[in-house]
Amino acid sequence: MEANKGKGEQGMQIPGGQMDRPVSFHFMESMLPKVVKRRVHALKRLQVQCAHIEAKFYEEVHELERKYAALYQPMFEKRRDVVTGTVEPTDAECEWHSDREEEEELAEQVKEKASIEDAKKEEAKPEEDPKGIPEFWLTIFKSVDMLSDMLQEHDEAILKHLKDIQVKFSEPGQPMSFTLEFHFEPNGYFNNAVLTKVYKMKSEPDATEPFSFEGPEIIDCEGCQIDWHKGKDVTVKTIKKKQKHKGRGTVRTVTKQVPNDSFFNFFNPIKASPEGEMDEDSEFTLATDFEIGHFFRERIVPRAVLYFTGEALEDDESFEEEEMEEGDEEEQDDEGDDDDDDEGDTNKEQPQPAECKQQ
Amino acid sequence: MEANKGKGEQGMQIPGGQMDRPVSFHFMESMLPKVVKRRVHALKRLQVQCAHIEAKFYEEVHELERKYAALYQPMFEKRRDVVTGTVEPTDAECEWHSDREEEEELAEQVKEKASIEDAKKEEAKPEEDPKGIPEFWLTIFKSVDMLSDMLQEHDEAILKHLKDIQVKFSEPGQPMSFTLEFHFEPNGYFNNAVLTKVYKMKSEPDATEPFSFEGPEIIDCEGCQIDWHKGKDVTVKTIKKKQKHKGRGTVRTVTKQVPNDSFFNFFNPIKASPEGEMDEDSEFTLATDFEIGHFFRERIVPRAVLYFTGEALEDDESFEEEEMEEGDEEEQDDEGDDDDDDEGDTNKEQPQPAECKQQ
Numbered sequence: 001m002e003a004n005k006g007k008g009e010q011g012m013q014i015p016g017g018q019m020d021r022p023v024s025f026h027f028m029e030s031m032l033p034k035v036v037k038r039r040v041h042a043l044k045r046l047q048v049q050c051a052h053i054e055a056k057f058y059e060e061v062h063e064l065e066r067k068y069a070a071l072y073q074p075m076f077e078k079r080r081d082v083v084t085g086t087v088e089p090t091d092a093e094c095e096w097h098s099d100r101e102e103e104e105e106l107a108e109q110v111k112e113k114a115s116i117e118d119a120k121k122e123e124a125k126p127e128e129d130p131k132g133i134p135e136f137w138l139t140i141f142k143s144v145d146m147l148s149d150m151l152q153e154h155d156e157a158i159l160k161h162l163k164d165i166q167v168k169f170s171e172p173g174q175p176m177s178f179t180l181e182f183h184f185e186p187n188g189y190f191n192n193a194v195l196t197k198v199y200k201m202k203s204e205p206d207a208t209e210p211f212s213f214e215g216p217e218i219i220d221c222e223g224c225q226i227d228w229h230k231g232k233d234v235t236v237k238t239i240k241k242k243q244k245h246k247g248r249g250t251v252r253t254v255t256k257q258v259p260n261d262s263f264f265n266f267f268n269p270i271k272a273s274p275e276g277e278m279d280e281d282s283e284f285t286l287a288t289d290f291e292i293g294h295f296f297r298e299r300i301v302p303r304a305v306l307y308f309t310g311e312a313l314e315d316d317e318s319f320e321e322e323e324m325e326e327g328d329e330e331e332q333d334d335e336g337d338d339d340d341d342d343e344g345d346t347n348k349e350q351p352q353p354a355e356c357k358q359q
Numbered sequence: 360m361e362a363n364k365g366k367g368e369q370g371m372q373i374p375g376g377q378m379d380r381p382v383s384f385h386f387m388e389s390m391l392p393k394v395v396k397r398r399v400h401a402l403k404r405l406q407v408q409c410a411h412i413e414a415k416f417y418e419e420v421h422e423l424e425r426k427y428a429a430l431y432q433p434m435f436e437k438r439r440d441v442v443t444g445t446v447e448p449t450d451a452e453c454e455w456h457s458d459r460e461e462e463e464e465l466a467e468q469v470k471e472k473a474s475i476e477d478a479k480k481e482e483a484k485p486e487e488d489p490k491g492i493p494e495f496w497l498t499i500f501k502s503v504d505m506l507s508d509m510l511q512e513h514d515e516a517i518l519k520h521l522k523d524i525q526v527k528f529s530e531p532g533q534p535m536s537f538t539l540e541f542h543f544e545p546n547g548y549f550n551n552a553v554l555t556k557v558y559k560m561k562s563e564p565d566a567t568e569p570f571s572f573e574g575p576e577i578i579d580c581e582g583c584q585i586d587w588h589k590g591k592d593v594t595v596k597t598i599k600k601k602q603k604h605k606g607r608g609t610v611r612t613v614t615k616q617v618p619n620d621s622f623f624n625f626f627n628p629i630k631a632s633p634e635g636e637m638d639e640d641s642e643f644t645l646a647t648d649f650e651i652g653h654f655f656r657e658r659i660v661p662r663a664v665l666y667f668t669g670e671a672l673e674d675d676e677s678f679e680e681e682e683m684e685e686g687d688e689e690e691q692d693d694e695g696d697d698d699d700d701d702e703g704d705t706n707k708e709q710p711q712p713a714e715c716k717q718q
């Protein structure tokens with residue numbers, strides 16, 4: 001509202017126009033003396049040059065990410081081995097100083113209930129000696145709203161076989177992209193050991209809109225063919241339909257395969273079409289897919305254990321809010337938005353000038 | 360709300376606890392079999408190692424920013440010269456293809472009013488041949504909410520003398536920081552040619568909270584002494600106060616200098632105190648100051664002309680919303696929040712996986 005403070009006095013208000021809309025600034029620009037407007041255009045040309053330099057900067061950051069991916073690799077391999085039970089960490093590797101007070105408080109709260117549950121478990125005794133960290137990735141899928149929204153009950157048994165998720169960056173000189181690799185142990189559902197999803201990116205200013213450039217952008221993605229075992233494809237379901245013959249009036253039952261909700265549709269995304277030829281639904285679906293790809297790459301894969309324990313979920317509230325719109329928005333809003341007025345949240349507003357995080 | 364889907368069934372709900380709060384995950388963790396919990400701790404130790412690698416990554420990004428600052432430099436110098444009128448750009452340097460349709464439409468809208476205004480201007484004829492781009496930076500200060508909130512009427516005359524704002528990064532091997540330099544032409548207000556504000560940053564995981572690390576963070580800032588001409592200091596005002604002598608009953612008038620609202624208080628920020636010893640107001644003030652410093656560095660300086668023309672203001676709506684809370688929140692909210700439900704805004708939600716933008 002303050003945006004145009006003072007400009008009205010100079011007679012720059014558009015009749016009926018909103019004062020805080022850029023349109024009024026545009027107008028202002030066109031009201032400048034011709035010699036000044038000319039100089040502003042010179043600055044705009046310089047700004048376009050800056051946008052192209054910025055694009056190069058992001059390419060170098062991408063290179064830097066490739067370099068660091070190699071540095072993280074040993075840690076991620078160790079993680080996979082611990083998760084799958086291939087390696088048992090030593091005592092030294094497991095030393096962890098938890099927040100004792102918090103633990104004790106929680107323990108107090110649940111003691112009673114827990115003892116009942118424990119008793120139940122004792123009876124059931126499903127496995128005395130679990131291998132690795134059972135359902136590590138499935139737990140993450142269930143915990144993160146963006147993923148649990150896609151998750152169907154029939155997906156869960158399959159995701160128990162997910163061993164690891166890795167991010168691979170495109171090679172230097174290649175078009176910028178990253179690939180999510182979902183590594184599975186042998187399972188009764190499909191033959192693939194790895195399911196992949198490639199996200200293609202663009203890091204250059206648009207010729208017609210150079211100023212909208214804000215860094216690399218996902219522009220397209222590509223899934224993979226899943227080689228399902230017979231009858232195990234959860235992305236389709238078979239429905240029976242009765243058909244009446246027009247002439248004879250006889251009825252026959254036909255079976256038909258129709259798409260079925262499943263996380264595994266993630267590997268069969270809709271195609272991005274070049275220029276605004278998509279309907280709104282498709283655009284929304286694709287935008288959501290890009291967001292999920294970005295989230296896997298930026299958050300889930302780099303810090304999986306924190307999603308498993310729930311420690312990362314608090315930090316990501318703002319990230320996930322974007323995903324709320326179609327779901328149970330109201331309930332979340334009650335907590336999220338109101339909190340913003342709390343003094344205690346002031347810290348959240350403090351900019352974290354992370355040169356390399358967007359969110 | 361989906362976060363804990365399924366966990367309730369396994370008896371993991373804390374009595375009275377909220378299912379979507381991380382606390383329930385914490386609890387879950389503590390309910391894990393001991394051997395599994397041990398392995399989770401091993402993963403957490405790996406995660407701490409990753410956080411330290413990430414810190415190095417951000418240091419390298421900072422280096423990259425230093426490198427690119429040098430590449431932007433010629434463009435920024437040219438910008439300064441055009442703004443101040445030191446250099447007149449050539450015709451080729453000023454060629455700009457505006458969106459004709461938009462321009463014509465606007466022209467139509469304002470033709471009538473404009474002609475009246477033009478007539479008025481013709482009479483006034485303040486300067487036939489303006490130098491450079493008059494009030495370039497002042498216009499930006501007026502246009503950006505975050506800055507206009509600080510701006511007082513008495514600041515405006517001073518900011519007309521602002522020639523340039525530059526960002527300088529700390530040298531390699533030095534503690535990470537950046538300095539905002541405000542370059543002024545000789546003026547009747549103070550002797551400094553440059554006013555500076557240094558923002559000190561930290562790019563390492565906190566020992567007690569390693570997982571909260573998200574990249575470099577501003578931790579402190581330092582202003583500079585302004586060498587005001589006598590009687591020109593707009594950051595103080597003189598008030599007269601009547602004092603009555605207790606014994607004699609005589610009244611005398613004393614003058615007293617008290618702080619005055621001004622943008623120039625930006626150069627005399629409150630000091631960050633080490634550990635939570637600040638009251639909420641001070642914390643909020645400092646957090647806002649950090650945000651403004653970050654905004655100068657990330658947005659205003661790199662793309663000043665777009666704030667001058669207003670073109671950047673639209674993109675920054677989300678950035679600026681953070682600043683709305685104390686001001687004219689409702690009015691803005693009506694437009695901002697409602698827009699989010701528009702189909703047309705779907706694109707905004709598309710993640711821009713800019714490896715190097717935070718927003």
